Amino acid sequence: MMKKSGIAAALLGMAMLAGSSVASAQVKQVYWTTSGKFGPFPITGLIPTIPQDKQRDVTVPVSMWVVDHPKGLVVIDTGNNVAISDGMDNCKKYWAAANCDFLKPSQTRNDVIDRQLQKLGHSTDKVKAVISSHAHLDHAGNIEMFPNAIHVFQKKELYQGWWPEKFQGRAANGTFVLADLDNARDFNYLELQGDYDLYGDGSIQILSTPGHTLGHQSVKLKMDSGRSIIISQDAIWMQENLDGHPAGLNYSVQDYTNSLNRLKFMRDLEGAEILMAHDENQYAKHGGKWHK
Numbered sequence: 692m693m694k695k696s697g698i699a700a701a702l703l704g705m706a707m708l709a710g711s712s713v714a715s716a717q718v719k720q721v722y723w724t725t726s727g728k729f730g731p732f733p734i735t736g737l738i739p740t741i742p743q744d745k746q747r748d749v750t751v752p753v754s755m756w757v758v759d760h761p762k763g764l765v766v767i768d769t770g771n772n773v774a775i776s777d778g779m780d781n782c783k784k785y786w787a788a789a790n791c792d793f794l795k796p797s798q799t800r801n802d803v804i805d806r807q808l809q810k811l812g813h814s815t816d817k818v819k820a821v822i823s824s825h826a827h828l829d830h831a832g833n834i835e836m837f838p839n840a841i842h843v844f845q846k847k848e849l850y851q852g853w854w855p856e857k858f859q860g861r862a863a864n865g866t867f868v869l870a871d872l873d874n875a876r877d878f879n880y881l882e883l884q885g886d887y888d889l890y891g892d893g894s895i896q897i898l899s900t901p902g903h904t905l906g907h908q909s910v911k912l913k914m915d916s917g918r919s920i921i922i923s924q925d926a927i928w929m930q931e932n933l934d935g936h937p938a939g940l941n942y943s944v945q946d947y948t949n950s951l952n953r954l955k956f957m958r959d960l961e962g963a964e965i966l967m968a969h970d971e972n973q974y975a976k977h978g979g980k981w982h983k
């Protein structure tokens with residue numbers, strides 16, 4: 692009798708221990724911030740199929756995320772390169788003038804990811820992993836600020852960042868900026884070919900969502916609180932894309948549509964919340980703060 696209850700107690704203890712270790716390995720909180728804004732410009736510049744009655748000018752965030760996890764701090768996307776901060780003149784020295792003129796970036800030096808981390812009480816050298824959704828100028832702009840982190844990319848996206856398809860433009864200062872990547876070649880890359888569970892506990896799931904670019908990826912977070920948050924980045928720019936108007940910049944429209952639907956079904960079946968990279972209204976409501 693004694694022995695049996697002793698075993699039962701031990702088992703119960705183990706179960707409780709397992710339970711508590713699972714709970715503590717989820718994401719504690721995630722901070723949503725922006726590397727300045729783009730705009731204002733007509734929404735049709737991004738989404739050409741918007742019907743006339745829904746057309747408007749937009750000023751959109753350039754979303755970056757800081758994920759607080761017991762196994763190590765994670766940054767998702769690093770925004771525009773620091774060199775384009777504080778005015779058009781700086782922008783045009785680093786980006787193609789046409790991109791500066793269209794996007795009208797408002798990034799100041801204090802908006803850049805290193806300063807954003809400082810504001811939150813962290814520093815670039817404390818970041819364990821940097822997940823880049825893709826290699827475009829407004830998403831992987833500052834990976835070179837993280838020489839000691841593990842950099843998580845889809846392998847195909849690295850190929851594309853270095854050698855885009857001709858139809859996407861191959862200028863060294865195009866939408867893929869060679870100078871954002873050139874000193875990062877010897878960094879430590881986790882080169883993915885599909886989905887990946889970053890910390891092996893289901894809390895930070897990298898989802899392959901190609902279409903916008905060849906190797907775009909999104910991230911699903913399981914929060915301590917029980918919430919599921921999908922950080923779509925450019926798999927879904929903004930609400931109008933969810934409403935069925937496809938983005939005007941795609942490597943493959945078919946892949947883009949499949950990826951968008953994948954995230955939509957996760958929302959509908961799992962009850963996950965989708966937070967989008969360039970949605971002005973959603974950022975106004977939920978940006979600039981920690982989410983638990």
Ligand SMILES: [Zn+2]
Nearest residue numbers: 829830925968
């Ligand atoms: Zn973007």
